[in-house]
Amino acid sequence: PPRRLAIAAAADLQFALVDLKAAFAKTHPETELALTFGSSGNFYTQLTQKAPFDLFLSADLSYPKKLVEAGLADGASLFTYSRGHLVLWVPKTSPIPVETLGMKALLHPAARKVAMANPRYAPYGKAAEAALLKLGLLEAVQPHLVLGDNIAQTAQFVQSGAADIGILALSLAMAPVMQASGRYVEVPLDAYPPLEQGGVIPNHSQNRADALAFRAFLLSPEGLAILRRYGFQAGGA
Amino acid sequence: MDAHLICDAERRYPGGATIEARFEVPLDGFSVTVLFGPSGSGKTTVLRLLAGLERVDQGRIRAGGEAWSDAAQNIHLGPQARNLGFLSQDYDLFPHLSVYANLGYGLRDLEASARQARTEELLELLDLRGLGERRPAELSGGQRQRVALGRALARRPRLLLLDEPFTALDRPAQLRLRRELRELLRGLALPTVLVTHDRDEALHLGDRIVVLDQGRVCQSGDIQRAFDRPTDPAVARILGVETVVRGRVEGVAEGLATVAVGPARIFAADPGGLGQQAFVCIRGEDVAVERQGVAPSGSTARNRLPGTITTLHAEGALVRLSLDCGFPLECLVTRQACQDLGLVEGDAVTAILKAAAVHLIPHD
Amino acid sequence: MDAHLICDAERRYPGGATIEARFEVPLDGFSVTVLFGPSGSGKTTVLRLLAGLERVDQGRIRAGGEAWSDAAQNIHLGPQARNLGFLSQDYDLFPHLSVYANLGYGLRDLEASARQARTEELLELLDLRGLGERRPAELSGGQRQRVALGRALARRPRLLLLDEPFTALDRPAQLRLRRELRELLRGLALPTVLVTHDRDEALHLGDRIVVLDQGRVCQSGDIQRAFDRPTDPAVARILGVETVVRGRVEGVAEGLATVAVGPARIFAADPGGLGQQAFVCIRGEDVAVERQGVAPSGSTARNRLPGTITTLHAEGALVRLSLDCGFPLECLVTRQACQDLGLVEGDAVTAILKAAAVHLIPHD
Amino acid sequence: MDWQAVRLSVQLASLTTLVLLGLALPLAYWLAFTQRRWKFLVEAVVAMPLVLPPTVLGFYLLMALGPRSPLGWLWERAFGHTLPFSFEGLLLASVLYSLPFMVQPLASAFAGVERGLIEASWCLGESRFRTFVRVIVPLSWGGILTGLVLSFAHTLGEFGVVLMVGGNLPGRTRTVSIAIYDQVQAMDYGPAARTAALLLGVSFLVLTLTYALRRSQRKPWTLI
Amino acid sequence: MDWQAVRLSVQLASLTTLVLLGLALPLAYWLAFTQRRWKFLVEAVVAMPLVLPPTVLGFYLLMALGPRSPLGWLWERAFGHTLPFSFEGLLLASVLYSLPFMVQPLASAFAGVERGLIEASWCLGESRFRTFVRVIVPLSWGGILTGLVLSFAHTLGEFGVVLMVGGNLPGRTRTVSIAIYDQVQAMDYGPAARTAALLLGVSFLVLTLTYALRRSQRKPWTLI
């Protein structure tokens, strides 16, 4: 029977991981990837309770680091695979010209509801808040904010039209559905601290060998190329 | 306008009996129609048809020109629109309400003070003083039955339907309530349909009778006629044969009432509360027979009624004599006595009857 | 071992009446103890105390040496452990079960075939043929009552408690059932406590009586003694006074039964089914009185009993004579008749009584 | 402690329960007494909101209430703000989501009322409606209480739908259950535990009061 | 279509409902008939699982069942795998979470059974237990059905607790509601809608069957 490699991955990786899985299968036909997507915070909590994942791909390096600190993962297995990018996203039909206004689009009168991920725990939310603060927009935008549980839900807020504009992850904006239904502009990279996305192999992993193999594949040029296609640009490039 | 309730309806229980109800009930003023019949004969069903709680499967029920139910035209007036008082055999008291509230339930239109007066009056009438605050679960069976009766009465509806209203009561209470109920109903000019299987109750309260057997009306009409001339043996068996004649009260003196029945005068113990009219009930067992011409002895038997034997009919150990004393009088004697006196049909005899043995039922 | 149920218990309803139950019920073999009393006097409560459905607030109930309830020792045996049949005033049939299943409910220990035989037998006895598959909601009131009676009987318990088992039935059905029930109970040697407010029923079925009034036992013991010698006027009022004496049946010929009551012979119409013993019931209204020595006329009145007037008591319009004819005989005559004959206490008279007016209740 | 969230939650739960009661009374009455053959279909539909995971239900609701839907469009025209991310939107979503919790206990309680009592009321001249008010409802007390408690508690604890439709706006749509969720997600376990304890405390109080109230209202009813 | 998830969900929901029925029958009986003064406290406690947001409840459950808790430790020793992230753990969590949905309708139905009928059964020699089985349960049919439907549907739609305690492991703890959630999150709206439709369809079928079954079992009971 094929060996099973259970991966817990941040929700924004789901498009990229489909391609990664296919590519990985070519070189490792005997390994079957079991993918679970969710919020990194949840995965962290679950991993502290020995959730049966062999590899954790977090949206935020801080969670893997915490696992290492708690002695639940080997520091040597820690790795970074990408840097997250923020974008301003509006639906195609929106009257807000994001392309020309840039970050000022948030102050456009049509931007009555601004969606972003919850800055208290969602990595993209933290970054978005930092960016707003840095750009001096936070105070003005605050009354218009609606907070998504995670970045995917935030995307749904805007995509459904319930919110008028959203601060999303580039990886989501590049997803086919989003690309088809909206327009976006990147938030300047210097406006927020680097959103390092990393992973770790927990100590209780049942399939450490394949986990290491997948990590190696992810960080290989082929892996990084696929990631880049979905908006994950390693090393802040 | 026709002030009659005309019932000509059928109810077929799926997988059960079929009840055919054909009779009339006068609606103008006070009158009591008794539904009489053995258990399972359909009395309750008829009452429910009248109340609008069962749908008519065939036929119709009309009240004073208004269609209450009509199977052909698919008319069915709800019980609310019929303005009735209905006492069901199961009482169906509201368990969440006190006796007061149960009695006052239908009196929403009355002012609080009038409502209270009405309920107090009913508590008094029904001998339920001091129980007003109780819940039905805290009452005895007979007390519950009385509350249910009171609730049906309280609204002073246009028609009262009572399903065996006194079964759970002891005899003295029954007698008292019957008397007072009849008074009350008369005072309110309230037509009533009453289900009972107690002959005394039927006679005491009823003006008209509808005899039911196996889901069919065997006889209906004036209660006197039914007891006089049951249309068939089944009815006679159901009613229980006995002389029941209506008479005119001529006078009451020293506890003795004189009642004229046809040409005859009958002395009877005064039951109290006699008016102009009374039913004279004489049980065949109470009538002795003498050959005419024998000198009367000094006995306490007050009534000596001359008559002739019209029929003579052996009934098991007894012989039933039908006498014509100006009114039909049934007499039940032992076969031996009959032989000793050599009685045959056509003989002239004297019927002897104690005044105390004549049962007068006031009936005005 | 003492084969008696000894009840010496009190139940206090919070905010309601207090019921004091003090009496005994023989448990060895067949006997019927009647609980008699007006509505609200506590009959149902007493039955529920016996059944173990109410807790005793004070005192105890012991059955054949076993404590069923004891307030002081905080003993309370559940109804299950008492092995009873209980017919409640509300029937309480299981609405989700057919008549068959209701009757067979307590017969879990029986084999299916025996169970079926038993239920069929009961359906027959209770005149419920063809209704076995019905649900209680599809029965008439009287039919429901009969099913409930059958269910209580089915298990052939050690003690049967019946709360007004015949109220919803017509008279002929009542008579038939009383007779057959007594036969059945005798056959099963089943001691029974029966609540009723019908005197005839009490006399027909009862061996012993417990008279209740306002929550207290006024009198208890042999039913004959109670009707003979009510301890106080309240009891007399509750029982309704009338001569009820036990007699020995000496012979039945041509429909006429001869019954010896003390030194006297009484002729009475044969009700059928007479055995050795019978209650002789004579209503005061049926007894005429003659001065002794008057030549008997050729009347159909069969019984001429010599006796003396022991007391003479005006009762409204009537005068009640208590005669001593070798047994106490009550006689109710009009005041006028009494005056005409100039009757006073101590007079020697002849009581005249038609044989057909003597009511025999078989009682073996 | 996030008192604002607590207040908001209690408000939402109370209002939802109230609105639900108003909706469910007639609906449950119909379900309990109708003889329509297709009644069971309605029963099944009523139970549906239970089946979808809250966040998914929330997503579809977001679509249905958003400014691109006819309802959302009308609402925005009439009130000048969108239905999602507002208290009204939250209320609507909660009502929908908790509907079966109210309807089912009510309908089964109504159906349990003895027919004779209903008939008795009719015969005393009371209309179906008034019979409902005076007889059926008081005798269904247990079921109504169950419905109220389940709806209230369920709305109080509701989270997926509220998060999706409400957008987590402090003071407007951040209910206490979302506040706790936030704290847990942010790994502020201490405050989360405290807020949870508060929520439990408040609910416990409400429930305890409700049940204690019933206890005093009803006669003790026990198997001896 | 994620048939595996559907099967798992139906399994979980059925089992949970079954276990709940077993637990709730005695508990509801006790609640309906006891005369203990502190009964209302138990009633309030039983309603508690409703109040906490599912994910938060899930978090606490995860802690309580995890390998560091005594229970989790014992479980791991006995069965060789952890309680969370397993079907058994999921079952346990679901049972806890859905408890009030079963207990409340049952208790209120039991309490509504006429006392006289219970007494009649006792007098016919049947123990409390057998009276419960033969009289109380059959007469509480409506309430039991409500409890079954609410529990089943609620477990089927449960998501927060299941996600947290189960860990969304395909084939083992990924129920259909989580699968839909995943799809919605992935903006695979088409498949999400299809899976949701399937879930709704299955539930609808189950519910419809249940209600139709009852319809045929019970006499029609209507207000004329």
Ligand SMILES: Nc1ncnc2c1ncn2[C@@H]1O[C@H](COP(=O)(O)OP(=O)(O)OP(=O)(O)O)[C@@H](O)[C@H]1O
């Ligand atoms: N719902 C029903 N379904 C089928 N049969 C029924 C139903 N209700 C009554 N019956 C039958 O119809 C007949 C008449 O019943 P009904 O209740 O009218 O009798 P009743 O004269 O009132 O008898 P009782 O004096 O015993 O109350 C009975 O044989 C009864 O079994």
Ligand SMILES: Nc1ncnc2c1ncn2[C@@H]1O[C@H](COP(=O)(O)OP(=O)(O)OP(=O)(O)O)[C@@H](O)[C@H]1O
């Ligand atoms: N639960 C209760 N709470 C308070 N009082 C009660 C309760 N049950 C009965 N009573 C009262 O106790 C007295 C006796 O009631 P019980 O039912 O024993 O009378 P009963 O002799 O059976 O009357 P009936 O012939 O009317 O059935 C009545 O006055 C009744 O009102």
Ligand SMILES: [Mg+2]
């Ligand atoms: Mg009837």
Ligand SMILES: [Mg+2]
């Ligand atoms: Mg009684």
